[in-house]
Amino acid sequence: MFPDPDGAQHTDDTTRHGGRMRSFPHQRGNWATYVYVPLQPQEEFLEMLDAVLEAARRKGLRMTKMEKFHISQSQTVILRHHWIDLFVQSLREGLSAMPRFLCVADRVKVYTNQEKTRTFLGLAVTVGHQQLLEVVSQVDKSLQEFNLETFFQNPSFHVSLAWCVGDCAGLIQGATLTQLQNVVDEFEDSEILTRFYAEEICCKSGNKTFTIPLR
Template identity: 70%
Template sequence: MFPDPDIQHLDDVSKHGGRVRSFRHERGHWASYVYAVFHPREEFREMLEELQSAARKHGVTLTKMEEFHISLSQTVILRHHWINPFVQSLKDRLCFVSRFLCVADRLKVYVNEEKTRTFLGMEVMTGHQQLLEVVSEVDKSLQEFNLETFYQNPSFHVSLAWCVGEVTEPLQGACLLELQKVVDEFEDSDVLTRFYADEIRCKCGNQVWSVPLR
């Protein structure tokens, strides 16, 4: 079970808000990743709108994420006939993992490897060790298929919004301090930024598999 060597990272411009595709699409090959689900309350989206407004004052236009999650793997390529065995491997390894509390209340700026998008995220502090343990199991499943494992010393986070290109400098300093103040002073922010990781998902192309935690 070896990935094809001709699968390459590409920077072809897509037509989705100026975003850039990371992988060439090939028949029978599916871009896939593993993540923990975060279901935000309606008030969380109101807080995010305030963050967008504050960022605009510093010349940064942020686009809200369509969904919110914590990545537990890099994006890898699975052949079609690998998908079911890979998902089953995840289920076998995670079936004894209990759900756990996560608190993500510290804002941080992230850039993808291709430096084509910049993200505003909330870093997970409480729950970090449990996420490392989940990643350890996910990595074992990836290694079964000779796929790349997750980053060393990861910063687990929930991406909130993004913009095209590398724009870390405008988001840092005074801007980031003001954004953090929005979170800290938002009513019930201590409730909105905490949640239980009770489900791990694997997305392959447009298909999603769920692995509930105990």
């Protein structure tokens, strides 16, 4: 679908990024692209996250903290370089009139990627789900204009907190999951720390990030 006139491919070195593997090979002129709601957590949120990860470590699971936090509004898709501005323009036309909204992400859940090569610990959204679906609907329309894959059906919107290599979801179930949830619930001011306002939508394509403010 995206022919590369140069035919150049890049050999991925997993040692450079913690053992993670790309879902698709890097090719010149193809830009990995995804849309998301960015989050800027309070300092105390990071303290709460450290407490959750320490509880996980005591259960034998070592996870790497996410460097940035967001709620995904698309899968990662591939755009040709000369389509990026047109795609972002389409997003702006569909999203810029949408109002800002509140999200609450306070339910600990475990996720794996489609290839089962990475496991994520996240906080599932319990308030703001309908508004996020409306954002996804607009994003999907832009993706369809470029014949790109749309978002998952019945998505579980969440904030990824930390990750590890491999499929470790089975290790974070039952009593372990309950204990991690208790850490969040019992943390001082957790009700405030898990509240976020979606004020803008971002599109990251390669090393470029485009921001679309909500009204």
